[in-house]
Amino acid sequence: MASNSTWRAQAEAKRQSILDAIPEKWRLATPVPSATEVRDVTGSYIQQFLSKREIEITESDAVDIAAQTTTGRWSAVEVTEAFCHRAALAHQLVSCLHEVFFDAAIEDAKKLDAYFAEHKKAVGPLHGLPVSLKDQFHIKGIDTTMGYVGWIGTFQGEKEDPRFGTKESELVRELRNLGAVLYCKTSVPTTLMAGETVNNIIGYTWNPKNRLLSSGGSSGGEGALMALRGSPAGFGTDIGGSIRIPAGFNHLYGLRPSSGRMPYEGAANSMDGQSTVLSVIGPLAPTARSLTLLFKAVLSQQPWYHDPLVLELPWRDAIVEETRSLIEQAKAGNSTLAFAIMHWNGVDRVHPPIARGLKLVEQALQKMGHRVIPWNPPSHTTADQLLFKTFFMDGGVDIKHHFGLSGEPKASQVLIVEDGIELSVSQLxxxxxxxxxxxxxxxxxxxxxxxxxxxxxxxxxxFCPIAPHAAIIPNQFGAVGYTGFVNVLDYPSVSIPVTFADKTIDVRPTNPSAALEEHIEWNYDADTYDGAPVGVQFVGRRLQEEKILTLTEYLGEEISRAVGAK
Incomplete structure (x- = not known):
């Protein structure tokens, strides 16, 4: 085991190398103000460091960008440089990147522009679109640390493994085939098993909308980067809420698909081989239609021929058309769509902003003419127990080994214990x-x-909460039960942004009986949470991603319109 000073030196060297990879022209000239001075570094704050053209490009969504780059109206190089610049700024503001390879990305973009100039057509539907990746995906010549100091300069902790520097994950291969430009990998909590993003390499990834709070986890770097529009779209993973929580905490959309739809082959993971509750890959983006673009594009690569766990289930236009027919009926005033609302799961009481967000959604659905019923399912305590038995089934052997490579300590936010009891075969x-x-x-x-x-x-x-709270105060993440039950059931689920916490609205009511409402937790810090994004979770039936994505595009837009009108 390495000494305390050794792992600290390794972490510091890696941390500095990330900053050194940022071109001098993109480094901030003055220190970033403290969070108490400037909470929100999105919008106009980060825009001050960008040109009008860079703002135009980076504040377009993935669909609009692809429409420009696949037709040659915008060059891949110009778009890539704009997002590399904004990503560099984002990292300096909230510490959201693990790997920076801007030079390689620009070279890839040049090749795409040359291809278009010669062939007068795009490489694929993502031609020239910058795509960020959570630091679980292997890219040739780039480290994958997953936040572990002991993984620096190795292949998942193995120093002599020939795959180091040569291996690429299946999703990476497919994104390249589609014409996407890969330019950075984003921060994660060490082990991935945390609702906040913190590790010994880059420290803590803060929430760009309110830097007193967390960006969520474990795809927290993806969430923070996109909140600052340093990425138009990217991919994370989810075993207990790790896509939906960061999406909800950063006012984004994020899809957790059912297992077997997206290729996981060749990606790093914790407790690799555990298959009771599978981790899955899914997209995050500022708009719902961007999720559809990425999901549909990856399926067009027929990943079932390259990943043995992917189902041979192409994108199903018939389900989309059937769903759109229901939507058109609803718009005509004859809705036959019906939704359930679960205001709380019977286990974890929610904070006032979350309760208000769900109420806003319920009102919007009713105003649209949809049927809304309460959701009173089988016990979610059972779902929690099943999930945590799965998380703890190896007794902490996996994380103990990987922390032991460097001797670094485990962050308090990590859910897994290092010295538990392994399940026997019969117990499994x-x-x-x-x-x-x-x-x-x-x-x-x-x-x-x-x-x-x-x-x-x-x-x-x-519709239900993503978490009991909005973007959380560090070390106060409450529970993964609201997202984790979906993983146990293997249902698809999307985070939908709704509103923001407001210290003038989310206050204890004067009516004592209302204040005692059983599913609301009034013991929360309204001042600190002020401005935190509030999202909800929209859950569909297993393997019905086409339906849930189509409904999300419609409902997300309508909810936003209804909430904005209040």
């Missing part, structure tokens, strides 16, 4: 049976809602 089988039985109970309950909707079919989706 028992856990898998219990999970299957819970999935069946939940499936039956969902089907039973056909009796309540009045549409002749069960609810089309569920």
């Amino acid at each position: 089988a028992e856990l898998n049976v219990a999970k299957r039985e819970y999935q069946k109970q939940y499936l039956d309950y969902w089907n039973s809602t056909a009796e309540l909707t009045g549409t002749g079919r069960p609810v089309d989706g569920i």
Whole structure:
């Protein structure tokens, strides 16, 4: 085991190398003000360091950017340079990057421009689109540390492994084929098992909208980078909420698909080989339609021929058209769409901004003419127990090994214990049976809602919190139960941005009976949370990503319009 001074020196050298990779012309000339001086570094704050043209490019969404780059109206080089600049600024403001390879990205963009000039067509649907990646994906010549000091300069901690510097994850290969430009990898909490992003290499990744708070985890760097518009779209992973939590904490959209839709082959992970609750890959972006663009593009690469765990399930236009037909009926004033609202899970009481956000969604759905029913499913305590038994099944052997490579300490936010008790084979089988039985109970309950909707079919989706709180005060992440039950069930789920915490609105009511409402936790710091993004989670049925993405594009826009009108 390395000494305390050794791992600290290694971490410091790596941290400095990230900063050194930022071109001198993009480095901030003066220190960043403290969070107490400037909480919000999004919008006009970061814009002051950018040209009008850079702002135009970086504040366009992925769909609009691809429309320009795939037709040759915008060059890949110009777009890439703009996002590299903004990403460099974002890292200096909130510490959100693990790897910076801007020079290589610009060279790739030059090749794309040359291809277009010669062939008068795009390489693929993502031609010239910068795409950021969570630091689990292997890229040739680039470190993958996943926040571990012991992984620096190695292949997942193995110093002599020939895959170091040569391996590329399957998703990386497919994104290159699609014409995407890869330019940075984003920060994660060491082990990935935390709702906040903190590690011994870059420290803490702060929330750009309110730098007193967390960007979430474990795809926290993706969330923070996008909140500052340093990326138009990217990919994270999710085993207990790691896409949806950062998306919700940063006013973004984020999709957790069912397992088997996106390729995980060749990506690093914690507890690799654990298959009771699978980690999945999904996109994050500032707009819902950007999620659809990325998800559909990856499926066009037929990943089932390259990843044995991907289902041969191409993008299904028939489901999209069927869903759009329901949406058009609704817009015509004859909605047969029905949704459920779960204001709390019976376990973790929610803070006032979250309760208000769900109420705003419920009101918006009703105003649109949709049927809305309460959601009273099988016990979510059971889901919590199943999830945490899965997280702890190896007794902490995996993380203990990887922390031991450098001797670095574990952050307090990490959910996994280092010295637990491993499950036996029979105990693992028992856990898998219990999970299957819970999935069946939940499936039956969902089907039973056909009796309540009045549409002749069960609810089309569920709205519920992403977490009990908005973007959290460091070391106060409450629970993963609101997102984790979805992982246990293997349902697709999308984070939808709604509003922001407001210290003048989210206050204890004067009516004592209202203040005692059982699902609201009034013991929260309204001043500190002021300005924090508030999102909700929209959950669909297993493997129905096409339906949930189509509905999210419609509902997200309508909810935003309704909330903005208040």
